[in-house]
Amino acid sequence: MPGCDSGVEMEDLLVDNLVSVTSVISPQDTLLVAYLYSAQPLGQIAFEDSALIKDAQVIIHDGKAGDTLSYNALSKRYEAERNYLNIVPSGEYFLSIKTKEGSTIQGSCIIPSSPEMPKISGEYQGDDYYFEVEWRNPSNHRFYTFFALGNGFYESDVYDELDPQFAPQYLQIDAQLTDDTLYPSDGQQENNSVRGIVYSAKIADNPTLLITLRNIDEPLYNYLDTYRDYSDWAANNEGSLFPNFQDFRPIYSNIENGLGVFAGSNQVTKKIQL
Numbered sequence: 001m002p003g004c005d006s007g008v009e010m011e012d013l014l015v016d017n018l019v020s021v022t023s024v025i026s027p028q029d030t031l032l033v034a035y036l037y038s039a040q041p042l043g044q045i046a047f048e049d050s051a052l053i054k055d056a057q058v059i060i061h062d063g064k065a066g067d068t069l070s071y072n073a074l075s076k077r078y079e080a081e082r083n084y085l086n087i088v089p090s091g092e093y094f095l096s097i098k099t100k101e102g103s104t105i106q107g108s109c110i111i112p113s114s115p116e117m118p119k120i121s122g123e124y125q126g127d128d129y130y131f132e133v134e135w136r137n138p139s140n141h142r143f144y145t146f147f148a149l150g151n152g153f154y155e156s157d158v159y160d161e162l163d164p165q166f167a168p169q170y171l172q173i174d175a176q177l178t179d180d181t182l183y184p185s186d187g188q189q190e191n192n193s194v195r196g197i198v199y200s201a202k203i204a205d206n207p208t209l210l211i212t213l214r215n216i217d218e219p220l221y222n223y224l225d226t227y228r229d230y231s232d233w234a235a236n237n238e239g240s241l242f243p244n245f246q247d248f249r250p251i252y253s254n255i256e257n258g259l260g261v262f263a264g265s266n267q268v269t270k271k272i273q274l
Helices: 218-235
Strands: 019-025 031-038 057-061 066-072 077-081 092-098 104-110 119-125 128-136 144-155 170-172 174-177 191-199 205-216 259-273
Touching (some): 019 092, 031 066, 031 092, 128 205, 144 191, 218 259
Parallel strands (some): 019 259
Antiparallel strands (some): 092 104, 119 128, 128 191, 144 174, 174 191, 205 259
């Protein structure tokens, strides 16, 4: 059907010896991590144990020094304590992989600038804490993510006291953002603010709010953004009464001789007592 033509010519990729790679590094890392899977034909379950690649040589380096990652059967990924690699803002880093079959897979990334520490303000309205987070972006870095986490437990008032097995229930407080921004975002400005609510914080025991602001590089933004679009496309084609007949947007990759992403990030966190 002409109406279903996306206008994009898709390259047919052979799955034989094709490797899927995911690895993100940052100056905050103490542990380097990479996930390696052999690509699966359409219709097969992704990420099943049979797709795990367990015998590759994996190195992350800066052209002079680096660390070799080893496969961990428990976590099902390649890992290494960061011993020799110094990860700094604006530094360029390389991922080098050699498979048992002789394939050479490579990727590179540049670490973004460090975000400035945000300022958090807020007030209680009833039992809920309404907060605003503000920060500057002097480097004009566009790509970022933002995350808020409430911590603390409160006693729920939803229970049946006549139940002989009755015991109070304690629930975790919940922090939710009230802005419309979808993360990851490419819309970070010179001056930024985000608003949100921590529900039931006033009646919780020792409530806290943790903010994580992370600058990410453009490859990681592109990968996450296209993966989100693909997930939305797939959700509309699995049991939906109104399936999406358009072709899906290809998932971004910056891996040479493979698929996936090797990317950089840089983050700050701030925790306050409510």
